[in-house]
Amino acid sequence: MNAIVEHSQTKKRVAADNGRESVVTIRDLEKSFGDRDILKKVNLDLFKGENLVIIGKSGTGKSVLIKCMVGLIKPDAGHINILGYDVPYLNEAELNELRLQVGFSFQGSALYDSMTVRENLEFPLKRNMKLFDRNKLNDLIIEALEDVGLAHAVDQFPSELSGGMKKRIGIARTLILKPKIMLYDEPTAGLDPITSREINELINSVREKYHTSSIIITHDLTCAKQTGDRLVALFNGQIQVEGSFKEMSQVDDPEIKAFFNY
Amino acid sequence: MKKFLIQLAAISRFVGDTIRYVFKGPFEFRELTRQCYLIGYRSFFLIGFTSFIAGIVFTRQSRPSLASFGAESWLPSLVSQAVVRSLGPLITALICAGKLGSNIGAELGSMRVSEQIDAMEVSGTRPFSYLVVTRVIAATMMLPILVMYADTIALLGSYMMVNMINKSSFQLFVNEVAVSVTYLDIFSSLVKSAIFGFAIGIVGCYAGYNTSGGTTGVGRAANTAVVVSMVFIFVIDLVSLQFINLFRTT
Numbered sequence A: 001m002n003a004i005v006e007h008s009q010t011k012k013r014v015a016a017d018n019g020r021e022s023v024v025t026i027r028d029l030e031k032s033f034g035d036r037d038i039l040k041k042v043n044l045d046l047f048k049g050e051n052l053v054i055i056g057k058s059g060t061g062k063s064v065l066i067k068c069m070v071g072l073i074k075p076d077a078g079h080i081n082i083l084g085y086d087v088p089y090l091n092e093a094e095l096n097e098l099r100l101q102v103g104f105s106f107q108g109s110a111l112y113d114s115m116t117v118r119e120n121l122e123f124p125l126k127r128n129m130k131l132f133d134r135n136k137l138n139d140l141i142i143e144a145l146e147d148v149g150l151a152h153a154v155d156q157f158p159s160e161l162s163g164g165m166k167k168r169i170g171i172a173r174t175l176i177l178k179p180k181i182m183l184y185d186e187p188t189a190g191l192d193p194i195t196s197r198e199i200n201e202l203i204n205s206v207r208e209k210y211h212t213s214s215i216i217i218t219h220d221l222t223c224a225k226q227t228g229d230r231l232v233a234l235f236n237g238q239i240q241v242e243g244s245f246k247e248m249s250q251v252d253d254p255e256i257k258a259f260f261n262y
Numbered sequence B: 001m002k003k004f005l006i007q008l009a010a011i012s013r014f015v016g017d018t019i020r021y022v023f024k025g026p027f028e029f030r031e032l033t034r035q036c037y038l039i040g041y042r043s044f045f046l047i048g049f050t051s052f053i054a055g056i057v058f059t060r061q062s063r064p065s066l067a068s069f070g071a072e073s074w075l076p077s078l079v080s081q082a083v084v085r086s087l088g089p090l091i092t093a094l095i096c097a098g099k100l101g102s103n104i105g106a107e108l109g110s111m112r113v114s115e116q117i118d119a120m121e122v123s124g125t126r127p128f129s130y131l132v133v134t135r136v137i138a139a140t141m142m143l144p145i146l147v148m149y150a151d152t153i154a155l156l157g158s159y160m161m162v163n164m165i166n167k168s169s170f171q172l173f174v175n176e177v178a179v180s181v182t183y184l185d186i187f188s189s190l191v192k193s194a195i196f197g198f199a200i201g202i203v204g205c206y207a208g209y210n211t212s213g214g215t216t217g218v219g220r221a222a223n224t225a226v227v228v229s230m231v232f233i234f235v236i237d238l239v240s241l242q243f244i245n246l247f248r249t250t
């Protein structure tokens, strides 16, 4: 767990922990809003190829944590190293370069509701990759939509889709950029158990096909169990415990216990 | 007071960013044309309707006072100066503040609270040029065009009123208008309108882009956009009046 503590000057850096390559390294991350300390010295590693689940009560700063990772929120202190990039210190161009390699699935899907599904998926390709070739665009879009099982919805508007479908399209929109890391913010929140299970299966199949390393934020235990190789708990602004689902469910901490015996 | 200054600094930075990105690019030609089209299309009918009525009413109400001096024949000249210098730009700007301001505020506001702007940002697509810069440029370009349109319709309304009271030829009316409206009048009114458009665009975008607090926040953003841009419009109108008067010879 203690691969890198020292902050070095170089922006490109890869850490290793007992032979496991760490793609995300977070050290002593702090963030407060006003006088409310949300994150207090958070330390976290994401290793290559794993699905890491972060559980925790709502309002503990799980979303804040992953938003810090992609530069949407600027932390007050601490280090975040993702794929060798020192996130809080990147300039605009470097940040963009990193963002293309990190997929972010938002809690509310965040589909652009003035655009069709096709236009939603095209948006990053056209504006980022400067890709305008009709056939090529179409192939990429269909491939991404087939990955999430929704090729038939290509010409619909987000308002015509169900919650589960929106989640899938949101994931497809990030997959189209072939990310190395996926961040899922409460992928199953607000979905029925059957749809939730389908999303969990999708998360696992995304890893298989795209060889992504993922962080999955959730307070849904089924989701944690189905997708997580390793779980950590974020409580009171810190990563408190770590382990497999089975280990976590036997932890003797009152807060964690409360979480597992709901 | 401190809060006000912080707000002011934030707005200045927003304006600075907007202007910087206008020159820096990327230039969003397609989105810009779409926004221009939407602005024109959305307010075309309402501006035409209100300008027409304003032309009629203003003419009808000015007539008695002119008639009491025996100066009824000055009516076209008075009306056309009033319309071009002040009435046309003001009506257009206020309607756009209402329609466009609330529209931009609410649209960007809901994109902000539903994390669509964040989503654009994390896919590396620089939402600022796409969303803000296009809207501000579109408003700045479209306002002068809409003002010319409003002026024309208002003068048509005015002619109709003049003609109803005592038959007069359209040709004569147009001549009188052409004589009394100067190039300075037209030029300054168009520049003023462009500034109105810029203000409406900036205020709407600022309110929308910085929305927080869910659905209520969106309502608040739309409201702020309308109220603040209306206040700006009157202030700009007053300042530009003083400024333009420096150039008038008569």
Ligand SMILES: Nc1ncnc2c1ncn2[C@@H]1O[C@H](COP(=O)(O)OP(=O)(O)O)[C@@H](O)[C@H]1O
Pocket (backbone or CB within 6 Å): A033, A038, A056, A057, A058, A059, A060, A061, A062, A063, A064, A065
């Ligand atoms: N931009 C912000 N400004 C102020 N407070 C915020 C902001 N973002 C999040 N917070 C606060 O930080 C806390 C953690 O939020 P969040 O990370 O969304 O929780 P969760 O763990 O449920 O995802 C919440 O209490 C929220 O009110």
Ligand SMILES: [Mg+2]
Pocket (backbone or CB within 6 Å): A062, A063, A064, A107, A185, A186
């Ligand atoms: Mg959250």
